[in-house]
Amino acid sequence: MGGPPLLTIRRAQRRFGRRVIFTDLDLDVPVGARLFLGGNNGSGKTTLLRCLSGTLTLSAGQATVGGHPVGSLPARRLTAVCLAPEQGLYEQLSARENVTLVARLRLPRRAVRAAVARVEAELDLAGxxxxxxxxxxxxxxxxxxxxRALVAEPALLLLDEPGRSLDEPSRLLLWQALDRRPELTCVIASHLADDRDRCRSALTLPSRR
Known part of the structure; x- marks a missing residue:
């Protein structure tokens, strides 16, 4: 993959006790790339995404976002995460309030309303x-x-099985939103052939027993 890397992974390893989930991963993901993360269930796709988001630490090696170690405040500011697309929302809040909450945390006040309106329109949330x-x-x-992940216009988006709960029209809305953001770097774990076809590069994690 050509171009300057936004995400860099060097000799990354994650294990739980004696069980190795992945090891010796080396990868440069350029700005604007769409990286498909494949592999069987249990191969470590979600674990790798969690390590890249900073919610789980690597057992060895390193990874950076924009030159900043994953999990650091500068890296978190560049990264948006959607690891369980239908979970993790504030149940009592409305759809708009959930999105607005993130926008207020990450955007200047004057930009919040327009940013929320944009993603509402893109993902057809108005109803x-x-x-x-x-x-x-x-x-x-x-x-x-x-x-909520897109509203603050992140540099890196980590998606875990985004199509799991989406029907075909909703998946199309997602990809149209991504296509409107050519500078957005995406790492997408999925089992869907359509997702793989829409990505220019792929990394398949081997199954380990």
């Missing part, structure tokens, strides 16, 4: 924007989670 997410279907919740 249930004011509905508490506890009353939303799994597919609706997934779209809210993706909107």
């Amino acid at each position: 249930y924007a004011t509905v508490p997410v506890q009353r939303c279907s799994a597919g609706m919740r997934a779209r809210v989670s993706i909107a």
Whole structure:
């Protein structure tokens, strides 16, 4: 993959006790790349994404986002995470309030309203924007989670099985939103052939026993 790397991984390893999840990963992911992360269930895709997000530490090696160690404050500011697309929302808040909360934390106040309106339109949230997410279907919740990840225009987006709860029209909305952001670097763990076809590069993690 050509171009300057946004995400760099060097000799990365993660183990739980004696069980090695992945080891000796070396990778440069350029700005604007779409990297498909494949592998069987249990191969470590979610674990790797968690390590890149900073919610789990590497057992060995290192990874950086924009030159900053993953998990550091500068790296977190560049990174948006959607590891369980239909989970992790504030149940009592509406779809719009969930998205607005992230926007207020990460954007200047004057930019919040326009940013929220943009992702609402992109992911077709208007029909249930004011509905508490506890009353939303799994597919609706997934779209809210993706909107929340995109609202602050991150440099790196980590997606774990984004199509798990999305129907075909909703998956199209997701990819159209990504295509509008050519500078956004994405790492997408998925089992869907369509997701792989939309990515220019792929990394398949081997299964380990």
